Amino acid sequence: MKHKLLSFFVGSMILTSVAFAQEKKVSGRVTGADGKPLAGVTIAVQGSSTATQTDSNGNYSLSVPTGKVIVFRSVGFADKTIIVKEGQSAFNVTLDDSNRELEEVVVTGYGQRQIKDLTGSQGSIKGDKIAAEPTLSFEQAMSGKMAGVQIGSTGGTLGDGMSVRIRGVNSISSSSLPLYVIDGVPMNAVENVNTFNSGDGTRFNPMAMINSNDIESIEVLKDAAAAVLYGSRAANGVILITTKRGKNGVSSISFESKITSSKASKLLNLLNGDQYIEINNEKARNAASKFGGVNIIAKESDVDGDGVNDRTNWLDEVYRTGVGYDNSLSLSSGNDKGNFYASARYLDQKGIILKNQLKSGQVRINGDIKPVKWLKAGVSLSYSKTANDGILTDRYIAGATVAALNASPIVAIRNPNNIIGYNLGANGYLGNGNNVSSLVANGTNVALIGNVANPVATLMAQLNQNTPEQILANGYLEVQPIAGLKITSKFGIDYLNNYEHQYSHPNIGGLGTAYNALIQDNFRNRNQWVWQNYANYDKTFAEDHRLSVTLGTEYQFTKEKNVYASANNVGDVYFTDILDNTYTGTDPRTGDILLASGGSLFSNGLESYFSRVGYGYKNKYLVDLAFRTDAFSAFGANSKWGYFPSASLGWVASEEDFIKQYDWLSYLKLRASYGRVGNSRGIGSYASRDLYQGGAYASLNGFSSYQIGNPNLKWETSDKYDIGLDFNIVNNRFNFVIDYFYNNISGLVLKAEPLYTTGVPSTVLGSPGAVFTNIGAMTNKGIEFTFNMKTMERGDFTWNTSFNFTAISNKVKSLVTANTDIIDGNSVASIGKSLGTYKLVRWAGVDEATGNPMWYGKDGNIKMFNPDTQTWTQDGKKIAGLVGDDAVYLDKSGLPKYYGGLDNNITYKKFDFGVSIVYTGGFYVYNATRSSLLTNQFLNNTTEILDRWTAPGQKTDVPRLFLTDNTANRASDRFLEKGDFIRVRTISLGYNFGGETLNRVGIKNLRLFAQVYNPFLITGYKGQDPEVNSNRNNSNIAIGVDNRAVPQPRTYTFGLNVSL
């Protein structure tokens, strides 16, 4: 949070007061040095509680006793004081921002510091920038706003997770998400509150529980000097969220209402009914020799009985326009003795997919009191509850996005003869109408379609709900025994609760049909408390020597419990909750009793001590030394404690006489820092121990091994170097920040897989066994560039531009065994290469003569597959086919090489206009959506398949169709595409009604605005959106995979903002 260091009675020499003063109305306009009106400037009468704020046009008016002093105060500007004299009623004031760099303070770890003293790399974003976007979680709105910070969206369902990467991916198998700290208290490290479907079902990001209107500012601590006080959790960077508090002398009520309308920004082009018939019968015709000569499999049906052949565009049925509204109210007030801020928000948003809907209520109260000069105390308390009607999407076979892409367009949605009215087969999956679902080949039945869910029935008849609740609270006491020394004790909690509820309908294929309805509930309860005690001492000695010292402790304790229950063989579809006596809990086919409950429980603790000493000489030369030590319960007995030092230097060159002579250079500062920080996120609570777990064998109780522990397990350490340059030129009109950074990560906490023959247990179902080890090293280096410009100012017209650019390169330096990659899908972590490097077989195209697919072998020889004979040939000779070694490293990675953003804001009279652009480049996306939608199964395809080979001599990239052959579309670099994109994130237009008339009735501000979010995407990528990542934060290796995700929405917002 940037605000003025509250220097009460700063103009104490003007304290001469005139007795028996008269009340007098004064008014005027406040502008900056550039002549631009300043909104939100506080105008307070000294020594009284009378105060007001300027409106959006910089105008103010207030009643003042003559002879009193009024103070003009605003963030980033020097205070200005004026004595109100007889006969004067209009004061047009210009606030001077020339020394803002020196006066402003920012929130840092465990305190606040003046910007001029900073030697680390720290970026900040104002809360109003965040609140202006129609995104549910605040991180998403940070996209493109700051150099070095990359925000990735993972899909267009409501509340889906975000990937947040500060200066690259800084871990391989631990989490690469930053530490979040709200009002000084570290938050729970939870990325998804839901657990069903192994976390691949309905996802919900707990950050969406924070009211973005409450955010005053967000600070991102990027290098070690800035983040070192968070020690073992700082390697991925730290995000400090500061919520709003009441301002001294200002009472205000503000109300905002928004209406949004969202649609999928892009959908794939699927075959229509006629094309589907043509293509699928061609698949059959080409393979007729295998299937007893049958060459018609797609046949017209009239399942819904309306007398015409069925045609269904499943994407149109599943996607919709989602309308939402979002209302928030805030109150704030404050005086010398205390302040408060309170807010309430309610939002109701419908997603772009049928059934997807989210309702959320959020309240907050922040308050501080200062009863005596040496004591200050306060609380921050927020509660929010969300009811999320989620849906299953990618990574889930019955997911709407998967089923809607595969489903036959020549069968109907509904079937009047079905018990629940939908077109469903006997097994509860989509009915095939007259389509042929299996054929006999060589006397064996071969399924052609498999199980495809009826997308509409699956969405409408089933439930995937979750109801998270969060309490974020902290209270503090700050004692100031002597000037400059503040001793603070702060206790905070992050209490996160989630009730997950899934209902699988007895007539819908999957869990529902298998269990005659299945109702599953999971209660998750996670509480984290943090207790901090720290002292800050700030003092200037003999004018030239500034000293600041921080010393403190922190304890953190986290405990999570999950309780699971399920009900099956449910008496009636009327019951969709677990209710007494409405279900038998037995296997509907055999009567066996099924286990219907379960749970898990764990805790971990962190104990820390930290200190920092900063020294500045003449505001020119700065030195900062910091140290933190952490003990984490998850780590090995031999290495519980980790030690994290940092040192940094700053030189404000513009204070030197030999530079002061250059008028054009307003400010110049050089920074350099080194530090060592750690990463512990994502490490299991007991990862260092050999453990047994409950190992029941049917009806017998038992214990079986859970994991092999590593008693030497310790922090992943990251040595971070940063050299930075901040400078402003031409009277601060142009501001530049340039940083070079180098992160050397060693002792990577690798969740390393030993040889499978060792058979070590796995704590993750379905994954090979793994052991946490500190083997491995990796570097991230890059350049960040930020440029802010007051582009143009002409009278009522102002134009501001800010641009940022980050270039980054990653290299894996060592792994467990030198020649063994860590493989995740088609991507690897491999020594000497960037994380996420693709390793794939290379596509050699389609043989023009036969239409058969071809690939390059390891040595560049061409291997061709003939589906008719099911044989592989090379130069006409029969060979074994592709082998593991034929996949080769491609010099392409899912990690972007550069990214950034460009913001332009223009105001003209009462209008404001903004365009915000983000861009990312130098990365490749594996388009698994494309490969799966070229399938040779009897499923729908994208229109790309219309280019298939049909006649000798034809040049195409789509092989001859051949029913059930899945080799033609096997993984290869054929589906690897450049992901580079430029996205226009937002375009917004506002109009301020502010003015004399409204001011007279007390309305400070009345603004109407409209915004379009995600209006354009410029990219060569063939899929829906190159920014969608199917693996979300679950992988630091398979980073750029597009696998049938929900596209990001395009959202239109109309809103009204009133403040009194």
Add this chain to the structure above:
Amino acid sequence: MLKLKYILIGSIAFASLFSSCQKQTFEKPYSYLEPEEAFLNAERIAKTATGMYDALQNRDFLGGRALIYADIRAIDCSAGPYFVNVPNYENLTSNDLMVQAGFVGGYRTIYEANYFLKNIEKYKGRATPEDEAKYIAEAKFIRALSYFYIVNLWAQPYKFTNEGSHPGVALVLKAVDPNNIFDASNQVPRNTVKEVYDQIIKDLNEALPALPKVPATATGRNISNVGRATQGAVNGLLARVYLYKQDYTKALEYANKVVTSNEYTLVPAIKDIFTDYTTTENMFSVAHSGGDNPNTNHSLSQHYSPGGRADIQVSPIFQNLMSTNDARRKDLLTTTKDGIWNAKYNSVSNWVPILRFSEILLTKAEALANLETGTTANVEALTLVNQVRHRSDPSTTVTASNKAELIAAVLKERRIELAFEGQGIYEFLRTGRNIPAHGIFNEQVWGSNKVIFPFPYSETQQNPNLVQNPGY
């Protein structure tokens, strides 16, 4: 002065805040036991021994998949798209994740047995010597059983070379030392098939004496004897191991041990075997309950049953191997509009059948038939085959006029009787027969590369001593 006093009091109060808080924040695991706790006393050790069977339920291995892979690579059923390339010989590669998961699952099961053996030695004397011996025997049984499936999935059959001297799979008989887990000493080469079989036989022989017999009557049979290692199960498994080795003398010997123990009988209605699980015919199964298999993708019934995922269809050719009177056709196959389905598994709590008495009778028949000198059809063998046949289909009788016909008849009866119980492809491999063309797949010649699984690519990358199977 007053100010100084405040500072002093404040400092003391502040200093007190710095005291360590570890007792409050560092807790023991609630959900897990350290080995010392798991082997604390006889009662705990009994539970830890049971836990080896929990590992045997590995969902990618003997929880069902090891059986499925053997059957969908054979000829009597066809797997839908779910199993991708597992049944597709030509296109299976070493990157296949299902094959990898199966390999991981098999060795994971073995680790549990090895780890138990290591700990029972470390905490010796906390259980009675008899119990310790029994648990050790169970660990060896589990290890032997797992190796038997692994060696048959990843290596050519015993008779591929004289005396099984071709590469088998790596024998890992000790739990890995946590301190050397990434040490090169773990880069074990493949043992020969003979060495693997010898180890299986050794483990089973060592296990035999310490194991209990099943209770004499069906009423006493339950998970604790049919779901755990018994002498009957060991003898039955040895009969199969020797049969796969084509050591018919030994196969006959162990089949006879089972038969003469009089512990097992054929039950009148074959379908009961798949709903009761502890009949006098069931010799060993991996038990499951409704709590062991809570999801859609890893139980036999989900894959086979039309009421489940219905991934695997039965071939009409297989159905027609039986007369319409055959109970195995009437009760163990279901026909729906979409196809023919295996009805042996209908519940997510289905036990995974490993050994049952009808197999022993057929093993005995096959051994007798093969041991017959000359070309005569062994009469006892024919009787045994018909014993199995007539239980399900009294209306037809198996006949054979010579040795070759008899052997073919025994194999046909095994194919029908043991269908979808996890021996499909081995029936071809162990007998030296080609796998006929089926579905869209070509005939696979006996001994050809792709009839066995590849080792996972990453395993071959990490272990330079592991020689990949040819063709992958």
